Each structure stands twice: as structure tokens, then as C-alpha cells.
Amino acid sequence: MSLTVNRAGLGARRGDGPAGWLFTLPVIVVLGLFMLVPVLMALWVSFSDWTGRGSPLAPGTGFVGFENYAAITSGGGLAERNFGIAMRNNAWYALLVVPLQTGLSLGLALLVNRAVLRGRGFFRTAFYFPSVTSSVAITVLWLFLFSTSGAVNQVLSWIGVNGPNWFNEPAGIVHVALGNPEGPAFLTGSDFLGVSWWDWLSGPSVAMSALILMAVFTTSGTFMLLFLAALQNIGPELDEAGRMDGASAWQRFWRITLPQLRPALFTVLTLGLIGCWQVFDQIYTGTQGGPGKTTVTPAYLSYEAAFTDQAWGQGAAISFVLFAVIVVFTLFQRWVLRERDASKRVEKRIAKGAKA
Amino acid sequence: MGSSRRTALAAGGAAVAAALALTGCGQGFDDAEDDSEGLTSSDDALTILYGASGEAETRAIEAALAAWSEESGVEATAVAATNMDQELSQGFAAGSPPDLFYLAPEKLAGYAENGSLEPYGDLLSNKDDFYPSLVQNFTLDSEFYCAPKDSSTLALVINTDMWAEAGLTDADIPTTWDQLDTVAAALTSGDRAGLAFGAEYQRVGAFMAGAGGRLVSEDGTTAVADSPENLEALEYVKGHLEDGTFAYAADLGAGWGGEAFGKGLAAMTIEGNWITGGLSADFPDVNYRVVELPAGPAGQGTLQFTNCWGMAADSPNQEAALDLVEYLTSADQQLAFSAAFGPMPSALSAADRWSADNPDLAAFLAGADYATGVPTAAGSAEVVSDMNAQLESLATGDPAAILASVQGNLEAVVG
Incomplete structure (x- = not known):
């Protein structure tokens, strides 16, 4: 859409072209220098045998084709297994965080949107607060809350639950729910990316689950704001x-409000999904990938592999595979x-209604 | 749509070309080809990157540098690293690394491989004064890369109050695994474990050493992880994790063995000589003594850790850096560091004086005689961290399967 607007603009006033370029030049230079060039250099590094000394564009660096990509996706080595584990961890993370944060933020938005709610301003601020707090601070808070003798386990003990050692428990919650059985041979016998199918199905580890709760807690405020803005745009008619x-x-919610929220829903789901596949700070400051590598994410693995x-x-190859994953999921969504x-479906229904 | 995509592609191609042209200036960084014939020399000031364990280390290093600067007339600045790996990598990539830096043996091979390090060990005037086992850690393809700056070994640390409470005496100090079983059982009560240590090769490996096992053969050429000795050690540890007399620090809710020990969550721990600093800072009321690790089926064994003073190949003033290393690794200076923040000296000539100064810690130094180092081949750090991830669930895991996977991973990087 923007493309056609630009073309029309150019056609109408050709003389404005140079001025337009001049005004956009600072941004183009800054973005180019600090984003485009580094991204392209990283792309080159992912196809090279650069060892980390001197410039990657120096003569000594050779082109190795897809060798780096092959190392992380095949070959049966540790690099492949690490990548498989990271993908497994992050897939479960995204699978749980995206629906939970979308549902929760929509629910909160509906609540604070109601005109009758007293102290709306207070609740809006309170729900939004975690979003403006630094993720490092919240991670540290979370480490305390979920420590062995932390507040969460204290509360659990009131209802007679012996809480787990959250950030040191590598067992997957699906496996735990099943009682940690030995996997069936058809699942343990074969693997994908060096991780057996049984381990793919393990679910997020208990430690990762705590991080999932944290992500839902911190992001739902932001997304609540997006939903709230969309809700306020809907007329009452x-x-x-x-x-x-x-x-x-x-x-009325399901058939009238929600369909009108579709653009906001798309934004929230897309932003949520992208954010989920880029988890880094929580891992870097919190768990460093432990326990048992169950909180390693591709973004963190990429950093570890390099530095x-x-x-x-x-x-670099890991980060470009991650980029591809995000693009594919966004297109799918x-x-x-x-x-x-949907409008065709509605048309049909209307047509049917007219006949009847 | 089709045409706009083509335009985008063309624009992308142009951008790549522009990027290559733009960054062409980066090539200037790599001009000095290293032949390690001679060291570089200039009037440039030195930068030293170190990872401080605390305020005491920072002060001691700054004092030593100031003293050396006065003597040599070369300015030297110490920079504390917040993330050693990252800051070093950035320095090497940018072509402006620190002149000297702390370097762990498992990082040596990676940096040596890409030519970032200047091998200067044989140029040292005091090169024969280092423990041979330490020098081994920093020797690659029979080239002695860098001077070990200190050393540490693991020993058994015992809470003497709990020891007496359990009715144990000096005669009960364990010297074999069987005796360790007995005292660990006697010291275990309620939530308190008899012995706690970190869930990592860097602690559990001491049992492997006691059983006569290693991860990599002594000459560093073959992976020997799936040996019956290692299996025996892991099964021994697993058995005690199951019966509750041993525990991982993390499972007790502590960050490391020293914290579990200090908090009284365990009556004994396996730690290195750095524990003394941690205990006096955070748990000054805990009474303890340090004894050598009990001998395993193959005799006494422990692990040894060390760091060296790495020198950058891109440093413009290597001669001054070499002089500074000699100064910092001299017996006198190492004993001063030891008094300030606790590391054991790497120099043989300092050993006797150190033992005399620290009679309570003699067990740590005694361990240096029979200690095993950690694997140093390029990529072995990754293998060890994968092993650590598996050791975390040793209590419910299969020791043989763990060792088999470590063996497979090691074979890919060793030899």
C-alpha cells in the first residue's frame, strides 16, 4: 500500500525527490550503518570460516558454503544436539506463552475497558507496570520468588503442595505429569536434530515453566494496552x-467485539511470537541455559556458540535459521x-439469512 | 509484485556491495602477520584485563601494577572484566585486544587456533619455576603459551562443630571412600546432607580422579571418558545422591558448595582454596578445617584449576608485557597475591613459604602433587558443559549412558 502512495507522490511532484532523499538520508545512513551492514556481515560470517580474529572481511577468511548450517542441522555432533535442544525449548515456550499472554491481555483489556469499573486508572497502570520494568530486574525478582524456599513454594506449602526446586529442575512438565516413565521405543529410538522424539515431547522443563509465567506476567500489560486502544475504537452501536x-x-463478545479486534489480535500475536523466539536477557541474566540445558534458546545458543x-x-548460522523460523511463523499466522x-463466510451467511 | 521483488533483490545486491566496500577499511586491522620470531616493542601503555573475584583482588592487582610501572617506567592499567569471554572476543575481533589477560586453559586452544595468542612461555626467565602439571595445561603442540598465574585444587572442607556434634574425632577423618561413607552417613540428619558439592564435572570429577579415571588421556590425544574407572566413580556418587548422604548444592537451594556449607545445609563440601575467602566474607562464624580428599580405589586424586596470563598477538608492546608477567609470577608477588585474595602460587619456589604461611590450608597444596587437570582441547569446554548438564540429573540418570555420550562428544574434539 505504501508503495503505491510513494509512486503516486513521486509522479505528482517529481521535483521533491532530492529533497525527500535529503531528509531521509540521516535515517538511511544510521540504519544502514548500524543495522543493514552488521546484518549483512553476520550473513557473510554464517557462510565463512571466520575464527573471530580481525575483520571477517580480511583476506584470510574463506567461504565455506552451507558448512555452518550443516553443522547445526545434521552430522550428529554436539552442535546439532545443542541446536535441537534450543529449538525444542523455545518451541514449547512460544507454544505456551503466545496463547496465554494473548488471552490474559485480552481479558485484562476487557476488564479495564468497562465503564463501570471503579479505579480504572489504577488498574490500567498496575497491569501495565511489569511491562515498563527492566527484564533484568524482573528476572532477579523471579529467581527469588521461585527459589527452593522462596515465596511461591511457601504459598504452595499452605495448600499442602511440596513445591519443586523451580530453577534447578530439568524435568519436562509433560514427562512429570506422566510420572517420568521410560519413553516408548518408537519415540526414543529415532530423533530429530539430535534430540529424540520422546524428548521433543517432554514439554518445557519446570525451570522453563517459571520463565513462561514470567513472560506472561511481563508482556500482558503491553498487549493489554494494544487491545484497550482497539476496544476504545469500537463504537457502541x-x-x-x-x-x-x-x-x-x-x-456479543464472540460475534461482535472479537471480529472487530482482528487487526489488534494479529498485531499482538505477531509481536508475541517474534518476542518469544528472541528470548535472551532472561536466560543470560537468570539461568544461563541451565538446568540441564532446558532453558537454552536459539538466541542464547547463538551468543554462546560465538563468544x-x-x-x-x-x-551466525543459528541466528539466521531463527530469522527464517520467525518469518515462516509470521506468514503462517x-x-x-x-x-x-471470513468476510466470504459472513457473506454466505447473510445470503442464507436473506433466503430464509 | 514480481517487479518490485526484483527491484528489492537488486537493491539488496547493491547494499551487499556497498557493505563490502564500507567495511573494507576493516582489513587494516590484520596487517601484522605473527611469526612469533620476536616480540613487539613500543612505548605504548599496557592494558590488563582481569576477572576480579572481589574488591581484594582488584586492590592487589592495582597495587602490583603501580609498583611495576614505577620500576619499568611503562604505564599499565588494569580493567576488570564483567564478562571475560565477550570482552576478549570483542578485543580480538576489533584488533585491539588487551595486552595481558586472564585465560582459562579450556579457552587456550580456541584462541591459539585463530592466532590471537602470542606464545611466550619459553621466553620467560622463570619458566622452570612453574609446577609441570600447570605448564602442561598451557602447552599446545609442545609450545608453552602462557605463564600460569596461580593454581587451586579441590579438598574436603569439614564443619568442625557438626563434626564434634556427631561424635566424630580427628581419628575419623576419612582417608578412603569407605570411611567417607561412614562419616557422611553420621553427619546426615534431617534436611542436612553429609556432603554437598556442585553438580558439575569440576567437582564430581574429583571422584573420577580418585577412581583412576580421566576424560582425556594424559598426553591429550585420546578420549577416555567411558572407562570402567569413571563408571565406578559415577555409580558411587549416584548411590550416595540416592541415599541422601551426598547432595548437589543446587538441590539444597544453594548456588555452590561453599554456600550450602556456610548455610549449614551440609556438614562437608568439596571445594577449592577460594572457599576460604567466601566463608570469611559471608559466613564468618562457621568453624571448619580442610583435609585432603579421601583416596579412591586408585589412590588419591583431585582436580586442579589454573589460569594463565594470556598475551595478545596484536599487542604492540609485548616485551614490556613479558617483563610484567615475570614480575607478576615471581614468588614474592604470588605470595603477596595469595595473602591478599587467596590463590595458591604456581611457582615451585613459593610452595614452602606458602605452606608455612597457611598451615590450615596445606591440604590444598598437597593436592597439587597428584592432581588431574581439566581437558584443554578446542571445543572441550562445550563438551564439559554438556556433561555438566547431564550430571545434574545423575541421581535419576544412567552413568554409563552419560559417559558414553561424553565419550562421543570428546572424540569429536580430541586428537
């Missing part, structure tokens, strides 16, 4: 019309939430 037609509160293990090419199909 349709809702009143629905009321006149005798629709229940649930029907700690001097495998710069592999580190766009396809699922596409507008066209």
Missing part, C-alpha cells in the same frame, strides 16, 4: 444492536488470520 436482537454477553566457543560461523475468507 453494534453492541447495542446486538443487545436489541437479544444476543447474550458471550455472543564462548569461538564458533562464530555457527553462531497472517494466512490463518486473513480477512478475505
Whole structure:
């Protein structure tokens, strides 16, 4: 859309072109120098055998094709297994965080949007507060809350639950729920990315679950704000019309409010998904990937591979695979939430209603 | 749509070309090809990057540098690293690394491989004064890279109050694994474990050493992780983790063995000589004594850790840096460091004086005679961290499977 606008603009006033470029030049230079160039250099590193000394563009650095990508996706080595573990961890993280934070933020937005709620301002601020606090501070807070003798386990003990040693428990929650059985042979026998199918299905570890709760806690305030803005844009007419037609509160939410929130929903899901696949600070400051590598994420693994293990090419390759993953998921989501199909369905229903 | 995509591609291609041209200036960094024929020399000031254990270390290093600067006339600044790996890597990539820096043996191979390090060990006037086992840690392809700056070993630390409470005497100090079983059981009560240590090779490995096992053969050429000796050691530890007389510090809710010990969550711990500093700072009321680790089936064994003074190949003033290393690793200076913040000297000539000065800690130095080092091949740090991840669930895991996976991973990096 913006493309057509630009073209129209250029066509209408050709003389403004140089001035336009001049005004955008500072941003282009800054973004180019600090984003585009580093990204392209990282792309080159992911295809090179750069060892971390001197410039990656110096003559000594050779092109190795897809060697780094092959090392992390095949070959059966430790690099592949680490990457598989990181993908497993992050997939579960995204799978749980995205729906939970979207649901919670929508619920909070609906609550604080109600005109009758007393102290709306207070609740809006309170729910938004975790979002403006630094993730490092919240991670440290979380480490204390979820320590063996921390507040969470104290509260659990009141209801007779012997809480786990949260940040030191590598067992996956699906495995725990099943009672930690030996996996069936058809799942343990074969693997993907060096991790057996049984381990793919382990669920997030108890430690990762605590981080999942943290992500939901910190991000739902931001997304609540997006939903709230969208809700305030919805006029009351349709809702009143629905009321006149005798629709229940649930029907009005499901059939009238939610469809109008689709653009906001798409934004929240997309931002949530991207954020989920980029988890780094919580791991870096909190768990360092432990216990048992169950909180290693691809973003953290990329950092570790490069800075700690001097495998710069592999580190860069991991980040580009991660980029591809994010793009694929976003496109998929766009396809699922596409507008066209739904309006056709509505048209059909309207047509049917007219016939009847 | 199709045409705009093509335009985007073309723009991307142009951007790549521009990026290459833009960063072309970066090539200037790599001009000095290292032949390690001679050391560089200039009037440049030295920068020393170190990872401080605390205020005491910072003060001691700054004092030593000031004294050396006065003597040599070369300015030297100490910079405390908040993240050693990251800051070093950034320095090497940018071509402006610190001249001298703390370097762990498991990092040596990686940096040596890409030519970031200047091998200067054989140029040292005091090169024969270091413990041979320490020198071994920093020797790669028979080239002695850097001077070990200190050493530490693991020993058994005992809470003497709990010891007496359990009715144990000096005669009960364990010297074999069987005796360790007995005292650990006697000291275990309620929530308190008899012996606590970190869930990592860097502690559990002491049992492997006692059983006569290693991860990599002594000459560093073969992976020997899945040996019956290592299996025996892991099964011994697993058995006691199960019966509750041993415990991992993390499972007791402590960050490391010293914290579990200081908090009274365990009556004994296996730690290195750095524990004395930690205990006097955080738990000054705990009474303890240090004894050598009990001998395993293969005799006495412990692990040894060390760091060296790495020298950058890109340093413009290596001659001054060499002189500074000689100064910092001299017996007198090492004893001064030891008094200030606790590391054991790496110089043989300092050993007797150190033992005389620290009679309570003699067990740590005694361990240096039979200690095993950690694997140093490039990539072995990653293997050890993977092993540590598996050791965390040793109590419920299969020792043989753990060792088999470590063996597989080690074979890929060793030899």
C-alpha cells in the first residue's frame, strides 16, 4: 500500500525527490550503518570460516558454503544436539506463552475497558507496570520468588503442595505429569536434530515453566494496552444492536467485539511470537541455559556458540535459521488470520439469512 | 509484485556491495602477520584485563601494577572484566585486544587456533619455576603459551562443630571412600546432607580422579571418558545422591558448595582454596578445617584449576608485557597475591613459604602433587558443559549412558 502512495507522490511532484532523499538520508545512513551492514556481515560470517580474529572481511577468511548450517542441522555432533535442544525449548515456550499472554491481555483489556469499573486508572497502570520494568530486574525478582524456599513454594506449602526446586529442575512438565516413565521405543529410538522424539515431547522443563509465567506476567500489560486502544475504537452501536436482537454477553463478545479486534489480535500475536523466539536477557541474566540445558534458546545458543566457543560461523548460522523460523511463523499466522475468507463466510451467511 | 521483488533483490545486491566496500577499511586491522620470531616493542601503555573475584583482588592487582610501572617506567592499567569471554572476543575481533589477560586453559586452544595468542612461555626467565602439571595445561603442540598465574585444587572442607556434634574425632577423618561413607552417613540428619558439592564435572570429577579415571588421556590425544574407572566413580556418587548422604548444592537451594556449607545445609563440601575467602566474607562464624580428599580405589586424586596470563598477538608492546608477567609470577608477588585474595602460587619456589604461611590450608597444596587437570582441547569446554548438564540429573540418570555420550562428544574434539 505504501508503495503505491510513494509512486503516486513521486509522479505528482517529481521535483521533491532530492529533497525527500535529503531528509531521509540521516535515517538511511544510521540504519544502514548500524543495522543493514552488521546484518549483512553476520550473513557473510554464517557462510565463512571466520575464527573471530580481525575483520571477517580480511583476506584470510574463506567461504565455506552451507558448512555452518550443516553443522547445526545434521552430522550428529554436539552442535546439532545443542541446536535441537534450543529449538525444542523455545518451541514449547512460544507454544505456551503466545496463547496465554494473548488471552490474559485480552481479558485484562476487557476488564479495564468497562465503564463501570471503579479505579480504572489504577488498574490500567498496575497491569501495565511489569511491562515498563527492566527484564533484568524482573528476572532477579523471579529467581527469588521461585527459589527452593522462596515465596511461591511457601504459598504452595499452605495448600499442602511440596513445591519443586523451580530453577534447578530439568524435568519436562509433560514427562512429570506422566510420572517420568521410560519413553516408548518408537519415540526414543529415532530423533530429530539430535534430540529424540520422546524428548521433543517432554514439554518445557519446570525451570522453563517459571520463565513462561514470567513472560506472561511481563508482556500482558503491553498487549493489554494494544487491545484497550482497539476496544476504545469500537463504537457502541453494534453492541447495542446486538443487545436489541437479544444476543447474550458471550455472543456479543464472540460475534461482535472479537471480529472487530482482528487487526489488534494479529498485531499482538505477531509481536508475541517474534518476542518469544528472541528470548535472551532472561536466560543470560537468570539461568544461563541451565538446568540441564532446558532453558537454552536459539538466541542464547547463538551468543554462546560465538563468544564462548569461538564458533562464530555457527553462531551466525543459528541466528539466521531463527530469522527464517520467525518469518515462516509470521506468514503462517497472517494466512490463518486473513480477512478475505471470513468476510466470504459472513457473506454466505447473510445470503442464507436473506433466503430464509 | 514480481517487479518490485526484483527491484528489492537488486537493491539488496547493491547494499551487499556497498557493505563490502564500507567495511573494507576493516582489513587494516590484520596487517601484522605473527611469526612469533620476536616480540613487539613500543612505548605504548599496557592494558590488563582481569576477572576480579572481589574488591581484594582488584586492590592487589592495582597495587602490583603501580609498583611495576614505577620500576619499568611503562604505564599499565588494569580493567576488570564483567564478562571475560565477550570482552576478549570483542578485543580480538576489533584488533585491539588487551595486552595481558586472564585465560582459562579450556579457552587456550580456541584462541591459539585463530592466532590471537602470542606464545611466550619459553621466553620467560622463570619458566622452570612453574609446577609441570600447570605448564602442561598451557602447552599446545609442545609450545608453552602462557605463564600460569596461580593454581587451586579441590579438598574436603569439614564443619568442625557438626563434626564434634556427631561424635566424630580427628581419628575419623576419612582417608578412603569407605570411611567417607561412614562419616557422611553420621553427619546426615534431617534436611542436612553429609556432603554437598556442585553438580558439575569440576567437582564430581574429583571422584573420577580418585577412581583412576580421566576424560582425556594424559598426553591429550585420546578420549577416555567411558572407562570402567569413571563408571565406578559415577555409580558411587549416584548411590550416595540416592541415599541422601551426598547432595548437589543446587538441590539444597544453594548456588555452590561453599554456600550450602556456610548455610549449614551440609556438614562437608568439596571445594577449592577460594572457599576460604567466601566463608570469611559471608559466613564468618562457621568453624571448619580442610583435609585432603579421601583416596579412591586408585589412590588419591583431585582436580586442579589454573589460569594463565594470556598475551595478545596484536599487542604492540609485548616485551614490556613479558617483563610484567615475570614480575607478576615471581614468588614474592604470588605470595603477596595469595595473602591478599587467596590463590595458591604456581611457582615451585613459593610452595614452602606458602605452606608455612597457611598451615590450615596445606591440604590444598598437597593436592597439587597428584592432581588431574581439566581437558584443554578446542571445543572441550562445550563438551564439559554438556556433561555438566547431564550430571545434574545423575541421581535419576544412567552413568554409563552419560559417559558414553561424553565419550562421543570428546572424540569429536580430541586428537
